[in-house]
Amino acid sequence: MLTPEHVKEVLKDNVINLRFHARGGQGGVTASNLCVEAFYGYGICQPKFGAERMGSPTESYVRLSANEDLIRSNEQVYVPHFVAVLDPSLLGEIDVTAGMPKGGWLIVNTSLDQISIQQTVGRSDLNIATIDATRIALDVLGRNITNTIILGALIRVSYIFTLDELSDAIMMRFKGEIAGKNIEAIKQAIEETCIYDIGIDPDFSIDSKVPWQQVELGLPGYKEVDKAGVWYCDESVIPVGSDQINTGSWGEWDVIWDKEICTDCAQCWYICPDFAILREKGEDNLWHMSGIDSFHCKSCLNCLEICPVNAISKKLKQGPAACAVPEEQGGHN
Numbered sequence: 001m002l003t004p005e006h007v008k009e010v011l012k013d014n015v016i017n018l019r020f021h022a023r024g025g026q027g028g029v030t031a032s033n034l035c036v037e038a039f040y041g042y043g044i045c046q047p048k049f050g051a052e053r054m055g056s057p058t059e060s061y062v063r064l065s066a067n068e069d070l071i072r073s074n075e076q077v078y079v080p081h082f083v084a085v086l087d088p089s090l091l092g093e094i095d096v097t098a099g100m101p102k103g104g105w106l107i108v109n110t111s112l113d114q115i116s117i118q119q120t121v122g123r124s125d126l127n128i129a130t131i132d133a134t135r136i137a138l139d140v141l142g143r144n145i146t147n148t149i150i151l152g153a154l155i156r157v158s159y160i161f162t163l164d165e166l167s168d169a170i171m172m173r174f175k176g177e178i179a180g181k182n183i184e185a186i187k188q189a190i191e192e193t194c195i196y197d198i199g200i201d202p203d204f205s206i207d208s209k210v211p212w213q214q215v216e217l218g219l220p221g222y223k224e225v226d227k228a229g230v231w232y233c234d235e236s237v238i239p240v241g242s243d244q245i246n247t248g249s250w251g252e253w254d255v256i257w258d259k260e261i262c263t264d265c266a267q268c269w270y271i272c273p274d275f276a277i278l279r280e281k282g283e284d285n286l287w288h289m290s291g292i293d294s295f296h297c298k299s300c301l302n303c304l305e306i307c308p309v310n311a312i313s314k315k316l317k318q319g320p321a322a323c324a325v326p327e328e329q330g331g332h333n
């Protein structure tokens, strides 16, 4: 069983990964946001929606660490140390244990016992925590919204954050009576969580450290991508592809890249919708960022937002308004 001291030590030099499985409308994404808001260190969360409708399965991912340098990846969590399942019907529908390492914690909103859950998911190498969050939600909140309640079970087994820290995050997010009822429900969940501890802790170093690394995929610049994404050009349908269009004239910002600061992580290349991040093959035979193509950069600022080291900045294209005739020469408004 994990202890608060052990978890604090792990977080100094590792990332703890979490995954939430819910149905659209159950608040799985809010639960993942609350984890980041309640955590004392650094964190990031991402949602993944399938069909965008109430009741469809959703996933959301959380990465937490006390070490800011380790919170870099924006991709989905593939190796979750903790998985929370807000809706028990998902157990038979989704492989909720996918990627979980031995000793990981599976937390399920269910009235079934822990051994039954192990059998249902076909894994005997996982620790299981169960909580009848639906009942607590109906009793305390009057609605079947279990997202904050499952976090009570998470506190009980993970020690990632405390009840006080989660209560602060809840009070920031919800108002008055709703916040109070959610905190009351979380307290009840901490007390009522049933734990089946197999005596093995997860290896938190798995999929935890993502060091700066040279991308070896050979990411090309737009000139090497003749038919892809927005550049697609089928001359039998439309006469020109968008590589012919000066999308760079659309935006109001000049986007500026600082080569000295850039660490060549390539995140801007992935996110640019217009293949305007230029890359060149260096003497080391690897691709390196080499600039921003102003003919195609439409100033969406995605790259500026994602750059982890602020190597991209912006400057207004348009200077201050000028009068055709200076005032001192008789110009009037």
Ligand code: SF4
Binding pocket: 255, 271, 272, 273, 274, 275, 276, 277, 292, 296, 297, 298, 299, 300, 301, 302, 303, 304
């Ligand atoms: S501002 Fe947008 S279009 Fe321009 S380089 Fe960045 S991501 Fe690409």
Ligand code: SF4
Binding pocket: 257, 261, 262, 263, 264, 265, 266, 267, 268, 269, 289, 303, 306, 307, 308, 309, 310, 311, 312
């Ligand atoms: S500009 Fe920023 S996001 Fe783009 S490669 Fe350089 S460090 Fe990465």
